[in-house]
Amino acid sequence: MFLENQRLTHLPPAVYPVIKVDENKCNGCGRCVKSCPIQLLMIKNEKVIHNERYDHFRCITCQNCEAVCPQNAIMIDGDYRVNRGYWKNDHLFSGSKTLPVSLDNRDGASEAKGGKDQLTETEKVIYKRRSVRLYKKKQVPRELVERVLEAGRFAPSAGNNQPWKFIVIQDKAVIDKVDLLVKKFCRIVMYATMPHQWVKKQVPGDKNAVLKPWQKIVYQLLLRLRGPNELDPRALGGINAIVSDPDYHTFFHAPTLIILLVDRRGIGSIDLDTGICGQNMVLAAHSLGLGTCYVSLIDGLQGFPRYRKKLGITSPFEIVTSFTLGYPSGQVDNVVEREQLRVKWI
Ligand SMILES: Cc1cc2nc3c(=O)[nH]c(=O)nc-3n(C[C@H](O)[C@H](O)[C@H](O)COP(=O)(O)O)c2cc1C
Ligand code: SF4
Ligand code: SF4
Numbered sequence: 001m002f003l004e005n006q007r008l009t010h011l012p013p014a015v016y017p018v019i020k021v022d023e024n025k026c027n028g029c030g031r032c033v034k035s036c037p038i039q040l041l042m043i044k045n046e047k048v049i050h051n052e053r054y055d056h057f058r059c060i061t062c063q064n065c066e067a068v069c070p071q072n073a074i075m076i077d078g079d080y081r082v083n084r085g086y087w088k089n090d091h092l093f094s095g096s097k098t099l100p101v102s103l104d105n106r107d108g109a110s111e112a113k114g115g116k117d118q119l120t121e122t123e124k125v126i127y128k129r130r131s132v133r134l135y136k137k138k139q140v141p142r143e144l145v146e147r148v149l150e151a152g153r154f155a156p157s158a159g160n161n162q163p164w165k166f167i168v169i170q171d172k173a174v175i176d177k178v179d180l181l182v183k184k185f186c187r188i189v190m191y192a193t194m195p196h197q198w199v200k201k202q203v204p205g206d207k208n209a210v211l212k213p214w215q216k217i218v219y220q221l222l223l224r225l226r227g228p229n230e231l232d233p234r235a236l237g238g239i240n241a242i243v244s245d246p247d248y249h250t251f252f253h254a255p256t257l258i259i260l261l262v263d264r265r266g267i268g269s270i271d272l273d274t275g276i277c278g279q280n281m282v283l284a285a286h287s288l289g290l291g292t293c294y295v296s297l298i299d300g301l302q303g304f305p306r307y308r309k310k311l312g313i314t315s316p317f318e319i320v321t322s323f324t325l326g327y328p329s330g331q332v333d334n335v336v337e338r339e340q341l342r343v344k345w346i
Helices: 004-008 029-037 063-069 109-113 121-126 142-153 171-193 213-225 234-242 269-289 296-303 305-311
Strands: 018-021 041-044 047-050 074-077 164-169 256-261 291-294 317-326
Touching: 018 047, 029 041, 029 063, 063 074, 109 164, 121 213, 121 269, 121 291, 142 164, 164 171, 164 269, 171 213, 171 234, 171 296, 171 305, 256 269, 269 291, 296 305, 296 317
Parallel strands: none
Antiparallel strands: 018 074, 041 047, 164 256, 256 317, 291 317
């Protein structure tokens, strides 16, 4: 038991991808900085550089910075690999990440990035959908939001139980309030689970920073209540970025926010059903020229039952996740690489 706890509470020996920037191409536009979910990048002398403040909580290889760069100036080289401990993953992968095979094998990677191929419209939507964190201020008309919701309504579900419910927020003041509350909750999580030197940024990136004895107890309680996945160092790194940056907006100033709720009285796999329903909506939104980004940090609202009630989130409904919706600002949907397929054929 003690050894198991040790394996979970100690940061794993991980290898992170390297962020490479071509200084000759980078024009310092800052699009990658705003798009990075972990706030790993910053602009210095009109060029993008690695944000050293978050040295310990590195890249999740989402390649969003590549997807939004108008200059093809940034590249993420390598993958997240852990060779020991609870989060060990290096035995699961046979090589480095690749583009979708159907694109890679056809006209070559460079043309695939431009989307020149014979894929179906649905396949193109799947491969070119990215999490969008750069939005225009323009509101999405109600008719379009309704088309997105309609795609969710026709999702499959176990026993056709359709356990979902949606809350659509288009009032900027309300989205801003939810952002504030989520960040408040994240701050509490950080103070309970991270070395305080990191949270307060007194010694950014100090590898010798340690958890206080009472934090180790809280950590163990959370492990049992929520499971280790939510304490993955990358997840905590993302939350730390939000807590540390006063300008960070949890919903990226998107004009519309859709919260996905699940009816706890539903049949069987209700969370999975609601996730499938969400992805129907996200893909439909992309096909309509809209951008989306799932934001599960909305979970932070759990700390504010009165406000949740005000929004209409009451039992037996619970939050599963949320996603932002709006018109993307500039090019955001380049195809990116992903881990190779893990599959067993029988
Ligand atoms: C269930 C779920 C929750 C997510 N929560 C967040 C979030 O809170 N904040 C955020 O910036 N991105 C969030 N994301 C977006 C992921 O970071 C993103 O999907 C991933 O990095 C892959 O990038 P892509 O969507 O551009 O392909 C979430 C995605 C999913 C599926
Ligand atoms: S998006 Fe591209 S051009 Fe703009 S700052 Fe980032 S790397 Fe440089
Ligand atoms: S790959 Fe994703 S996490 Fe890594 S630097 Fe780029 S945007 Fe940030």
